[in-house]
Amino acid sequence: MAFDVERVRAEYPALDEGFVHFDGAAGTLVAEPVARAVASVLRGAVANRTTAFAPGRRALRILADARAAVADLVGADPDGVVFGPSATALTYTVARSLARTWRPGDNVVVSRLDHDANVRPWVQLAGQHGVQVRWAEFDPQTGALPIGQYGELVDDRTRLVAVTAASNAIGTRPDVAAVAATAHAAGALVYVDGVHATPHLPTDVTALGADFYVTSAYKWSGPHIAACAAAPQLWAGTATDKLLPSPDEAPERFELGTPSFEQLAGVTAAVEFLATLDDTAPGTRRERVTASLAAAHRYDTRLFQTLLEGLRSTPGVRILPAPEGGAPTVSFRVAGQHPAETSAALGEKGICVFAGDYYAYEYFQTMGLRDSGGAVRASVYHYTTDDDVTRLLEAVAAQA
Missing domain, CATH: 3.40.640.10 (Type I PLP-dependent aspartate aminotransferase-like (Major domain))
Structure with missing residues (x-):
């Protein structure tokens, strides 16, 4: 696989600030060429x-x-x-x-x-x-x-x-x-x-x-x-x-x-x-962007599985169910905590996750969770690393 996360991360100057970003579902960081x-x-x-x-x-x-x-x-x-x-x-x-x-x-x-x-x-x-x-x-x-x-x-x-x-x-x-x-x-x-x-x-x-x-x-x-x-x-x-x-x-x-x-x-x-995420991808821009996103998806999927397995094995964490093969995004709640409290506690440790309904209004109404704060959402993106996942899992475990 020609996806190199360190090469990709080098194109995001905001990462130098040291925050751990699982907030891509609400908006990703901007790449330097942009x-x-x-x-x-x-x-x-x-x-x-x-x-x-x-x-x-x-x-x-x-x-x-x-x-x-x-x-x-x-x-x-x-x-x-x-x-x-x-x-x-x-x-x-x-x-x-x-x-x-x-x-x-x-x-x-x-x-x-x-x-x-x-x-x-x-x-x-x-x-x-x-x-x-x-x-x-x-x-x-x-x-x-x-x-x-x-x-x-x-x-x-x-x-x-x-x-x-x-x-x-x-x-x-x-x-x-x-x-x-x-x-x-x-x-x-x-x-x-x-x-x-x-x-x-x-x-x-x-x-x-x-x-x-x-x-x-x-x-x-x-x-x-x-x-x-x-x-x-x-x-x-x-x-x-x-x-x-x-x-x-x-x-x-x-x-x-x-x-x-x-x-x-x-x-x-x-x-x-x-189109450069896979720096070996040949062809037209359409062909290169398709190959690059496929390579990034394989990378994201591996990280996301690690994240899911870690959350599932953490006592007190409830994951909202989703079929396999989806976008690398998970919503969860920590027992006894309002989602906003969990999000703020993680934020104090430099970990960026959102809490609420994220405008998925009908979903959270149907699940009966909107009035009690929705859930905490973590989303993997192609600048996420194994260390990021570890930091998130350790921080969630400390809250559970």
């Missing part, structure tokens, strides 16, 4: 978009490069990549646009396993348009999202199915392709939340069957900006509110206001960096 790219735009002559002079042409190139980078990361068409300030904002934009065609008697299907950003926009827009909301339930005993239920939930009045590619709470990776096949057979669109999945394994939106796929760059070593990928013809056939002078063409029609060119440059740099 910081340089962002700073370069801020320091350089980059104007708003125009072909009239060089600084304006640079802005056009920065935007085009970022679309191409995201397309290589997720296997999409660059002309179908729309940027926005966050996955939540983009999902609201798409929901408002698609809901224009919904009618009373239609329905949408959402999942209780999802981050609320892929639930509430659809629920709220459905309520505004008199559309029924149908819920896909996860199995509380296993953390799995049973696929068979979609055959009963989806019918010829289903307009959209929203599903996560990986749970940000427990890492579960549903069979999105099977969900999409059921939805498409009924003529429904599929909106996939790829925010937690994209950082941890190669993504192919076509293989997933995603009509829309949203991802956030700050979850994969980039800046705070998000992208939603869809087929250009799908964007072209979707109406949206916009200013009269702004472009009528997609994808620009869905990007409200002037984009952040420095963040877009950071997106391109982040994808370029991800």
Whole structure:
């Protein structure tokens, strides 16, 4: 395996501060090449978009490069990549646009396993348009999202199915392709939340069957900006509110206001960096980023198994169940402690973990844990080390 964690860690200057980071599910550290790219735009002559002079042409190139980078990361068409300030904002934009065609008697299907950003926009827009909301339930005993239920939930009045590619709470990776096949057979669109999945394994939106796929760059070593990928013809056939002078063409029609060119440059740099995680990977950037994420995934999986086994063997620790093969993320509680107390105690030791519901609102409501503080979440990323895992396990054991 050509993944060298020490070489990779050297590209994250924030690691020099000495904290142990298991908080990647909430946002990863920024790689040095990304910081340089962002700073370069801020320091350089980059104007708003125009072909009239060089600084304006640079802005056009920065935007085009970022679309191409995201397309290589997720296997999409660059002309179908729309940027926005966050996955939540983009999902609201798409929901408002698609809901224009919904009618009373239609329905949408959402999942209780999802981050609320892929639930509430659809629920709220459905309520505004008199559309029924149908819920896909996860199995509380296993953390799995049973696929068979979609055959009963989806019918010829289903307009959209929203599903996560990986749970940000427990890492579960549903069979999105099977969900999409059921939805498409009924003529429904599929909106996939790829925010937690994209950082941890190669993504192919076509293989997933995603009509829309949203991802956030700050979850994969980039800046705070998000992208939603869809087929250009799908964007072209979707109406949206916009200013009269702004472009009528997609994808620009869905990007409200002037984009952040420095963040877009950071997106391109982040994808370029991800493509170097396996420094022996040959081929196109798409081929290199796919091979690199696969190599990082193998590394993450080994570390995560060590973490899981350690937590399971620690008396007083309760792990929230999840199927094997998910994203390297675990939620747990320490007996007798409020999750926020556990998180703060670990934080005092320089170990960064989050506590709460992490916006997985429906999941924690269903599990009966939200009102009592949710859980503590630890997520492995490709800069995590064996020593990091040991420090976390020792610190949790001291709290249990």
